[in-house]
Amino acid sequence: MTPPTRKKPERRTDALSRERIVEAAVDLLDQAGESGLTFRALSERLATGPGAIYWHVAGKGELLAAATEHAVTTALADGPDGPGGPGGPGGPAREIHAVALGLFDAVEAHPWLADQLAAQLSHQPSGPVALRVLETIGRQVYALDVPASSWFTATSALVHYILGAAGQNAANRMRARSLGPEADRSAYFDTVAQSWKELSPEDYPFIRALADQGLEHDDRVQFLAGIDLIIAGVTGSLPFS
Amino acid sequence: MTPPTRKKPERRTDALSRERIVEAAVDLLDQAGESGLTFRALSERLATGPGAIYWHVAGKGELLAAATEHAVTTALADGPDGPGGPGGPGGPAREIHAVALGLFDAVEAHPWLADQLAAQLSHQPSGPVALRVLETIGRQVYALDVPASSWFTATSALVHYILGAAGQNAANRMRARSLGPEADRSAYFDTVAQSWKELSPEDYPFIRALADQGLEHDDRVQFLAGIDLIIAGVTGSLPFS
DNA sequence: ACCTGAACACCGTTCAAGT
């Protein structure tokens, strides 16, 4: 009496698969950064040899793309047109906030993600990641009643700002953390502001003025303020009027 | 009678120097891309050994940063506060156009520059490149009479858009060129639009609508339209009112 | 079909040795 078998029984639970490889790659990227993602380090985690990965993944480029897609899909899974239904509550401006914050948080959780997302947008603009991001943001731009001639421009401005600002924030947090476990975000900003105040007044009047007003702020509030600023420009009015 | 000697005569005109190395690095990046910049390839061009470069440059990171600084300094050399005097003709909005186009053209001439500039902004926000770009844009934001509380946000939005859109454009041009010498930009956009039209109507309504209206346009006009859109949001009015 | 692991062609960086 053999135990009941399926047509396609899994041999071992720890068998190699594209999904297991991609998830391990995301973990490795989170812990060791982009330079830490190595076929040797990855294969060691998966208890196999470097060559084995090539059976499931074409190469390092595809592996990075797959890791990026995995992370961004998770981030956008609970976005607009999700539980709240199409349009959602609060109108398209609030929906844009939700999507933007989803990406902001994802980039904060995966500091390598901003660069990879930007690379996908630039170098594979018809790839699944680029299309997904463009569609998600663009749909809300459309819902804002932006004239068709501005769809592309408005969507581009939002996407570039979101990725740039989220990447900036993630990099700041990494540096703040590297100052020491007890030093927090505000200590890091104080250090930066201090160094800015020592710049030449002739060459850097604006940067010095920025430092004088203090860099301390709520990152998410500041981030959303930028979103609203672009929305205002796109719609020709305040975002919630 | 020996010829007049200076205190520090150049030994040979082709002697190694940091400047010669950086210029050769820019050339190599332009011709072979970021992956083509190698200490071996670079030292071959300079008729020396790989180790020689380390006497003048600390490592690859510093070399890339120096190449980025060299390219961006050239791009911003003839910007605002140049011949036209502070403020220049046409007001700050026109000045922002000039700076933005300067960076746009520089990124088009050096396709590797967009990624490197973004990396500098993120990872060395107090470095000379980041400060120079922030100061140049921020000064015009200040001239726009933007309230102080929005200085940082407005400058960030502009910088992220400029780098993102310029990088996008440069990547598009590279792909268009790779389609063949005779195929031009519009042929490339037609190909992209065609592939977008074949996407699922349920999943990608916005992208399809974008493709339907045609992707063909003047890149610089489109780019400046995005700038104006952000300026409008920043000032709460049209850029030239 | 899937995995192994040695081998190949590269790379950044170092450093004793030269001039």
Add this chain to the structure above:
DNA sequence: ACCTGAACACCGTTCAAGT
């Protein structure tokens, strides 16, 4: 002070050989 070039430790990728 400045340069040489071999050497080291690493990397992505391939591929004959196994199961």
